[in-house]
Amino acid sequence: MTADPETPLRADARRNRDQIIAAAREIFTRQGPDVPMEEIARAAGVGVGTLYRRFPDRDALIGAVARDNYTRVLNEARASTAEEPTAWEALVRFLRQTQELKLSVQLAMVSQVAASVLTGDGTIDEFRGALLAELDVVVHAAQAEGALRKDIDTGDVAMLFALLLRQVISPSEDAARLTADRCMALMLDGLRAQPGTPLPGRPLTSRDLDWHPEH
Amino acid sequence: MTADPETPLRADARRNRDQIIAAAREIFTRQGPDVPMEEIARAAGVGVGTLYRRFPDRDALIGAVARDNYTRVLNEARASTAEEPTAWEALVRFLRQTQELKLSVQLAMVSQVAASVLTGDGTIDEFRGALLAELDVVVHAAQAEGALRKDIDTGDVAMLFALLLRQVISPSEDAARLTADRCMALMLDGLRAQPGTPLPGRPLTSRDLDWHPEH
Amino acid sequence: MTADPETPLRADARRNRDQIIAAAREIFTRQGPDVPMEEIARAAGVGVGTLYRRFPDRDALIGAVARDNYTRVLNEARASTAEEPTAWEALVRFLRQTQELKLSVQLAMVSQVAASVLTGDGTIDEFRGALLAELDVVVHAAQAEGALRKDIDTGDVAMLFALLLRQVISPSEDAARLTADRCMALMLDGLRAQPGTPLPGRPLTSRDLDWHPEH
Amino acid sequence: MTADPETPLRADARRNRDQIIAAAREIFTRQGPDVPMEEIARAAGVGVGTLYRRFPDRDALIGAVARDNYTRVLNEARASTAEEPTAWEALVRFLRQTQELKLSVQLAMVSQVAASVLTGDGTIDEFRGALLAELDVVVHAAQAEGALRKDIDTGDVAMLFALLLRQVISPSEDAARLTADRCMALMLDGLRAQPGTPLPGRPLTSRDLDWHPEH
DNA sequence: AATGAATGAGAGTTCATTCAT
DNA sequence: GATGAATGAACTCTCATTCAT
Numbered sequence: 001m002t003a004d005p006e007t008p009l010r011a012d013a014r015r016n017r018d019q020i021i022a023a024a025r026e027i028f029t030r031q032g033p034d035v036p037m038e039e040i041a042r043a044a045g046v047g048v049g050t051l052y053r054r055f056p057d058r059d060a061l062i063g064a065v066a067r068d069n070y071t072r073v074l075n076e077a078r079a080s081t082a083e084e085p086t087a088w089e090a091l092v093r094f095l096r097q098t099q100e101l102k103l104s105v106q107l108a109m110v111s112q113v114a115a116s117v118l119t120g121d122g123t124i125d126e127f128r129g130a131l132l133a134e135l136d137v138v139v140h141a142a143q144a145e146g147a148l149r150k151d152i153d154t155g156d157v158a159m160l161f162a163l164l165l166r167q168v169i170s171p172s173e174d175a176a177r178l179t180a181d182r183c184m185a186l187m188l189d190g191l192r193a194q195p196g197t198p199l200p201g202r203p204l205t206s207r208d209l210d211w212h213p214e215h
Numbered sequence: 216m217t218a219d220p221e222t223p224l225r226a227d228a229r230r231n232r233d234q235i236i237a238a239a240r241e242i243f244t245r246q247g248p249d250v251p252m253e254e255i256a257r258a259a260g261v262g263v264g265t266l267y268r269r270f271p272d273r274d275a276l277i278g279a280v281a282r283d284n285y286t287r288v289l290n291e292a293r294a295s296t297a298e299e300p301t302a303w304e305a306l307v308r309f310l311r312q313t314q315e316l317k318l319s320v321q322l323a324m325v326s327q328v329a330a331s332v333l334t335g336d337g338t339i340d341e342f343r344g345a346l347l348a349e350l351d352v353v354v355h356a357a358q359a360e361g362a363l364r365k366d367i368d369t370g371d372v373a374m375l376f377a378l379l380l381r382q383v384i385s386p387s388e389d390a391a392r393l394t395a396d397r398c399m400a401l402m403l404d405g406l407r408a409q410p411g412t413p414l415p416g417r418p419l420t421s422r423d424l425d426w427h428p429e430h
Numbered sequence: 431m432t433a434d435p436e437t438p439l440r441a442d443a444r445r446n447r448d449q450i451i452a453a454a455r456e457i458f459t460r461q462g463p464d465v466p467m468e469e470i471a472r473a474a475g476v477g478v479g480t481l482y483r484r485f486p487d488r489d490a491l492i493g494a495v496a497r498d499n500y501t502r503v504l505n506e507a508r509a510s511t512a513e514e515p516t517a518w519e520a521l522v523r524f525l526r527q528t529q530e531l532k533l534s535v536q537l538a539m540v541s542q543v544a545a546s547v548l549t550g551d552g553t554i555d556e557f558r559g560a561l562l563a564e565l566d567v568v569v570h571a572a573q574a575e576g577a578l579r580k581d582i583d584t585g586d587v588a589m590l591f592a593l594l595l596r597q598v599i600s601p602s603e604d605a606a607r608l609t610a611d612r613c614m615a616l617m618l619d620g621l622r623a624q625p626g627t628p629l630p631g632r633p634l635t636s637r638d639l640d641w642h643p644e645h
Numbered sequence: 646m647t648a649d650p651e652t653p654l655r656a657d658a659r660r661n662r663d664q665i666i667a668a669a670r671e672i673f674t675r676q677g678p679d680v681p682m683e684e685i686a687r688a689a690g691v692g693v694g695t696l697y698r699r700f701p702d703r704d705a706l707i708g709a710v711a712r713d714n715y716t717r718v719l720n721e722a723r724a725s726t727a728e729e730p731t732a733w734e735a736l737v738r739f740l741r742q743t744q745e746l747k748l749s750v751q752l753a754m755v756s757q758v759a760a761s762v763l764t765g766d767g768t769i770d771e772f773r774g775a776l777l778a779e780l781d782v783v784v785h786a787a788q789a790e791g792a793l794r795k796d797i798d799t800g801d802v803a804m805l806f807a808l809l810l811r812q813v814i815s816p817s818e819d820a821a822r823l824t825a826d827r828c829m830a831l832m833l834d835g836l837r838a839q840p841g842t843p844l845p846g847r848p849l850t851s852r853d854l855d856w857h858p859e860h
Numbered sequence: 861a862a863t864g865a866a867t868g869a870g871a872g873t874t875c876a877t878t879c880a881t
Numbered sequence: 882g883a884t885g886a887a888t889g890a891a892c893t894c895t896c897a898t899t900c901a902t
């Protein structure tokens with residue numbers, strides 16, 4: 001309950017909280033969300049007790065890390081649209097700045113545990129909504145520019161890149177990077193306006209990614 | 216070592232073994248490789264003891280499931296090349312028959328645990344090699360046909376589709392299927408011969424996916 | 431129930447039974463009475479099922495091995511008294527033929543499990559009684575000969591040698607044997623009416639107890 | 646590694662640790678080193694978790710108990726030499742104060758498991774060395790005094806008494822004590838330069854070994 | 861009757877979470 | 882408030898014993 005963002009924390013408590021989130025992001029990214037809580041506490045330089053005072057349980061921590069991360073991603077997305085000359089370029093830049101995204105997506109979509117935690121969390125949903133809204137704009141703008149093919153929509157782009165952003169297990173760091181770059185380029189090529197083959201179904205809108213409608 | 220094909224099993228033992236692998240495939244696919252052994256045993260309709268008699272530990276089970284799975288995939292790949300009129304169509308069909316593939320890729324590339332188990336297992340390496348060899352042929356043939364762009368190689372195709380084959384966490388079954396179909400179509404579009412933009416780096420060959428060279 | 435010695439067994443069953451007891455003696459002696467039943471079965475060249483058909487449970491097996499062993503010991507004791515010229519020599523010879531004895535004593539007196547099994551077993555008690563009766567005769571005869579001190583009785587001798595017959599954990603085979611010989615000589619000297627006989631080998635220094643030198 | 650004396654423990658942790666060692670000593674002495682960890686925890690009044698926090702596994706616990714015990718034994722040995730007027734008396738007193746010794750010897754020499762744990766443990770080796778050094782002095786002094794026979798050395802004494810110190814399984818507490826006393830007296834007589842001292846108690850007859858009378 | 865497969869209770873160990881210091 | 886100790890439930894694995902072949 002103390003983890004409530006409303007209540008402003010004392011300076012040292014604040015610092016602890018941040019260290020924990022930073023450590024958890026680091027470790028979650030590297031090892032997934034199943035690491036012992038004690039390890040996270042150690043990496044953050046605090047005792048487990050402190051960790052649990054800040055975050056009542058593992059789920060709360062995952063939620064906090066994801067929230068923190070979505071914020072970064074959102075900021076990045078906004079910076080991209082604000083600073084790039086064309087929507088297409090904004091889209092590309094945004095997608096290339098994947099470091100932060102990666103974790104979000106991991107947490108949001110790979111781990112079963114994490115996914116269920118996040119789904120029930122209002123703040124997360126909000127961020128998710130904000131992010132999709134942002135993406136909506138860019139996607140439609142890129143289509144208006146004639147850079148992005150017309151038979152797709154935001155949902156397609158989101159899902160396609162969600163795939164791309166998974167942690168790939170590769171023989172080496174180099175191979176991983178090269179792989180990631182080329183895959184992204186191939187995908188972008190698939191998205192580009194010079195049509196290609198008709199796609200099955202109908203464009204996936206950002207609404208299609210909503211979790212709630214039924215169930 | 217357990218699944219030693221030398222010693223033929225008694226009929227009932229054989230049946231149990233198959234049920235266990237089937238149950239494990241099912242559950243691994245759905246929940247990842249960390250499920251309690253007891254749950255797998257229950258799903259297979261046997262006691263834990265039986266499971267452990269057949270597979271000395273979790274790693275052995277993972278290995279066996281992966282081996283079994285790779286075999287299916289390989290068969291499928293061969294059937295595709297044998298039966299489809301063009302290499303491109305063989306490639307597409309092979310990639311569409313993803314149900315089996317999905318688990319292989321999951322086991323081989325998503326889970327840290329699983330990956331390390333599989334890496335040390337010769338049989339797995341063999342299957343992996345055989346599969347890449349098969350893919351090699353199709354990819355090059357598709358390029359010769361003029362259907363597949365020339366600036367890529369087997370490694371690119373493998374990695375791109377490895378991404379695609381991840382379990383996607385989606386709001387609904389329908390959404391998941393639609394998503395998968397469209398993503399695949401977009402990717403195929405990226406792969407098609409009418410080029411598009413130049414790709415970064417150099418084509419990834421199947422050698423690039425080898426785990427062993429150094430380290 | 432089949433293990434009842436009354437019922438004569440078929441030849442092959444008999445053979446199985448003997449192999450099992452032989453294997454169990456071997457293994458119990460080497461590793462104590464906690465070895466897996468399966469290991470015993472394997473060593474005996476039969477399936478566990480067969481072992482269990484012969485001996486309803488582990489305790490029954492321990493009892494059978496001990497019974498078998500006591501019989502050997504008793505035979506040995508009788509041979510000693512029958513064949514040696516003096517009672518003292520019979521005593522010494524008997525005590526030196528410790529190989530069989532060792533296991534009896536182990537089973538009877540070292541292991542808690544074994545002890546309780548054996549205590550409740552009438553046949554064992556009988557053998558035990560017979561053995562003590564035999565020892566009684568020798569001890570008293572040796573005292574009459576003037577070779578054995580008068581202020582002791584059969585119980586003293588039995589207990590003293592029970593101690594001696596424990597498995598000693600020693601740095602090496604050689605050290606173990608030398609140790610056993612010298613300890614026995616010292617004990618015999620303690621028992622003698624006129625002590626002071628020369629000891630075998632050379633004095634064991636504290637270096638001789640070092641575990642590390644070689645191996 | 647666990648019982649690292651560097652890091653001072655918190656008061657409660659210290660108390661728990663001591664209780665665990667005390668309980669383990671008690672139980673190991675009575676039942677050998679194979680008792681369930683849970684039983685030890687219960688006897689110590691803590692949860693298993695606590696036991697495992699203190700001692701990463703059974704071996705670590707055995708090591709700690711043995712270390713603790715050797716310390717006591719060593720102290721006793723030193724007190725004996727310091728306080729007794731002659732080396733022979735020091736030797737006798739030391740050997741009579743067997744309660745502590747017994748467990749050491751049990752752990753060090755009877756159990757296969759325990760023996761291998763202890764062998765690899767430097768601290769144990771040190772204690773063992775120190776103890777033998779102490780014994781060396783007493784033995785040689787007793788020989789110089791003319792009390793101890795000259796054709797033996799420290800190793801003989803150590804091994805002989807190692808035998809004596811085994812847990813004897815006896816019909817009753819009384820019988821056990823009488824047995825121990827008389828065996829020790831006989832052994833001491835074997836060691837004496839001028840043997841032939843009167844023994845304590847009365848001769849143990851074969852009846853004294855009967856298990857049944859009471860209980 | 862022999863075999864070895866199946867069972868399940870129980871032991872060792874880990875780790876999320878609570879609580880005393 | 883912070884710390885790290887204690888707890889116990891949950892999980893992996895083993896093995897005595899039973900049972901189908």
